[in-house]
Amino acid sequence: MLETMRTDILIIGSGGAGLFAALYAKKANPDLDITIAVKGLVGKSGCTRMVQGGYNVALNSDDSIERHFMDTIVGGKWLPHQDLAWALVNGAVKRIHELENEYGCFFDRNADGSLHQKAFAGQSFDRTVHKGDLTGIEIINRLSEQVWAQDINRLEEHRAVAFVPTKDGSGIAGVLLINMRAGSFRFVQAKTILLGAGGGPTMYRYHTPSGDKSCDGMTMGLRAGLKLRDMEMVQFHPTGILAGNDTRMTGTILEEGLRGSGGYLLNGERERFMFNYHSHGERATRDIVSRSMIEEVRAGRGTPGGGIYIRMAHLGPEKVAKQFKGMVKRCADCGFDLAGGDVEVLPTAHYMMGGIAFEPDCKTTLEGLYVAGEDSGGVHGANRLGGNGVANSTVFGGVAGEAMAKAITDGTDWREPDASVIEHEVGRCLKPFTGKPGDLNAIRETLVDLMWDKAGIIRDKSLLEDCIRELDALGEEHAVAGLADSTRAFNLTWHDWLNLESQILVSKSIAHAALAREDSRGAHYRADFPETGDLETTRYTTIELSDGDKLVTGSEPVEFTIVKPGESLIEGEAGAPPEIAPPPQAAE
């Protein structure tokens, strides 16, 4: 059964990008019929909500957008699309004022009433606006309640499964969704569509994103013929909780401040090891710490759970319990004593810098389709600065909302869908109901191990080639795996099947892109090509799907439209923070 509906603007996702887009479009033209479709509940799924750190924005008179820009470019190892990064740092200033003055976010203040901005890794100025360490909840709650109060349609628990183009393929006509509650299909025709479903590298054994993430957006983009960029760039966070088998909590973050304030990382023999790898010890940058931890475990010196211990007790358990209240409580809830004991951790996949290539006005190459947030690629390059993620989704979400409303005002109309695509995609989604029950758990376990071991923090040619081969085999196994239960309404196992399908395809993209990049920079480390390579000739990788199922990689030179390697917008400085060990700092 296929229900159809029409709306002016369809927004997929309700994180920072989706909510901002809805509010912006409504403000631009209150007569527009706007619909948000989301896999969970509006404002309650996705990753913006999970932001702990904060929001980077240059507000202080001693700071500047040029400085924020340089930090972003240098942090991204000269790989970012410079016009996008420029749009980001400029837009952030506007957004933070809107979040405060239009939507009422409570950001932390200094004692004198001015906005507090904290230090965050990789930045030459303390510019991270925050609400304690729950900044994401504050932003998303304030935006959600604005959306709840407006005349904006909500399709909750509606999972987008395919972009439906026009017959001639020139533009997008609508989106095919599964109404998860009913288990039925719904085609939504819209004049303009925003993809803001988020990314989330959940195909790694240890990962931080929300459990509903499965890279559906990138998958739909690939299938619709869009080009993805920088897919090899997957950011890992050094300290994810290791809670054992069959735990959802495994992989979730213990914050950076624990190491910053003097926490120790210990191997299975309870010895500190970070100084064997880097002179900054535990306070080295995320990528170095992550790599060192993995090497220590690979050398057979891991904990019984296969990780590394983090220890805070030497700083005084009471002090730790007070200073890191949230983290200590989170550990206690899953049975660990962070303040007084050792807690097992391991690096955990955190964020995908790569995604669908797009322009500063959020347009993609498919007429009518816009993209914003983690589904998009090119803003952060090889590495994302902490605090630039939520800035990215909110800045471009707003840009997209405005652009979509304007396109409609300028006369964009509904396009006629290619009905054969709808039919084909419905068939693809229903395929598992016809097959013999397969072992989805085994497929998932294989996938997360494969990506962790062979396309993870340390990569090389042979690992990646193995990975691709095994992913292909896994894909074939998944394709024939059926479901044991034929109920379609709220059938999470069906959605597990669909999740795996997306995850496998995007995993392949990561592995192919990682194989294509023969250097090491930012989040991407090739043991067989450990050098960064020449910055002036920096190229970014691209990947697209051709002939339906063949991934084709390519590369394009980065255009240094604003600043070239070796230059800076700030006189006498490169723009990045000085290369010294960060001082011990209190958690904010």
Next chain:
Amino acid sequence: MSPVSYLLQRGTAMLMVPLIITHLAVIIMAVQGGLSAEEILSRTHGSMMWAGFYGLFVFAASIHAGIGMQTILREWTPLGRLASANIGHALIAILWVLGARAIYAVVWA
């Protein structure tokens, strides 16, 4: 509950704080060794202070009870808002009438 009902409910409660303390004290004193009709009426007959005190008490307690009953009916029975309110108001009226009659009986009759 409407803010007016709330105000009346909490207002009468506050008003009754000293009244109840006094009433409890009177009860405890008076009950010593059992009660008799003469004993009660000798205290009350012709006493304007007594009439004023209990007049106020009846007035407040009736409102307080009526609103409370309305809330209980609304929450614990299938009765709707209007029916609960009507019963609550009726209770207030009944208590006023019976209370006034009681005061008249023990003070003037």
Next chain:
Amino acid sequence: MTSQERTFQVDIWRGDENGEYQPFEVPERENQTVLDVVTYIQRHLDPALAYRFACRVGVCGSCAMTVNGRPRWTCRTHVSRVVKNGKLTIAPLTNLPVIRDLVTDMTPFFEKWRDARGRFVAGDGPKNELAPVEPESNERAAASEAIECINCGVCYSACDVVSWRDDYLGPAALNRAWAAWNDVRDGDRTGILKAVSQGTGCHTCHTHQSCAEHCPVALNPTFSIAGLKRASLKAKLKGQLR
């Protein structure tokens, strides 16, 4: 599941409002939250079990369920803390319509959040500046105490008054309204008091404190509602609520 594994019994609600508990045997793990138990059942014992979750670390408030009679966030509830006589009983949140199994329809909860004017309304302040707000000021301190709600619905499910009359706005929405009312930047603070002074608003609360008792992030909505009662009463007496 190997035969050596220690298991425990978990009774799970199946169906919508009309349904029954279905028993499952789930293996014990050293670290195991209630959400992990539910996930285990869906992945290994009954693929059709419906439940809702997202962030898995107590941020999104999607996974609240009734566990052994109490509403809780399941992702942050360790089994060892709640298991009783070697048994767990898991049901959907009460006071909300049940969609299927452990999933409720939270729409009424969000509608009431809106009806309580649980949101910011921009004031006349300059749009290109950030209003100075002293963190120690009375109003900001009161707002800060109430603001960190994850809208999980646990308080709403625990609220006895909601269970007795489903038109009551409920603790979460009113708690948000209190934070909004204490926001000096807000452009229509009286509007909040009007919204919460309707017949089904803050004055309906009986101060049972079930909300405060169950809030997973230790907020005290009762306190917030009491604040609204006082503020709206004052406004009413001053004739501002017309």
Next chain:
Amino acid sequence: MSISGLTRASRAHPGFVAALIHRLSGLALAIFLPLHFLMLGLALDEAAFSGAVAWSNQPLVKISEALMVSALAVHFAGGLRLLAVEFLGLTRAQGAWIAGCFAFGGGVGILFLMRAF
């Protein structure tokens, strides 16, 4: 089968017990009040009133009266707690407050009985 019974585990905390007793005592008082007024109204006819007072001196009636006095005291103390929470913002140590309310109510009832017999 229903999801949760009348006795929800979520209600096993002092606040709910206090509220329940406050409500039940209030309900009892609201039912008692018209009867109380009716009895006092009998004073319009002195003989009838004497009879009624004499009747009320029976032990069983005395004990019932003691229960009503206790109900008044408990309702009064519980009401003070409620006013304290709502108007003074006193939310800490509610368990102790509530225990105090019940102790006060029980104490008044026992005192009544001790003096009545």
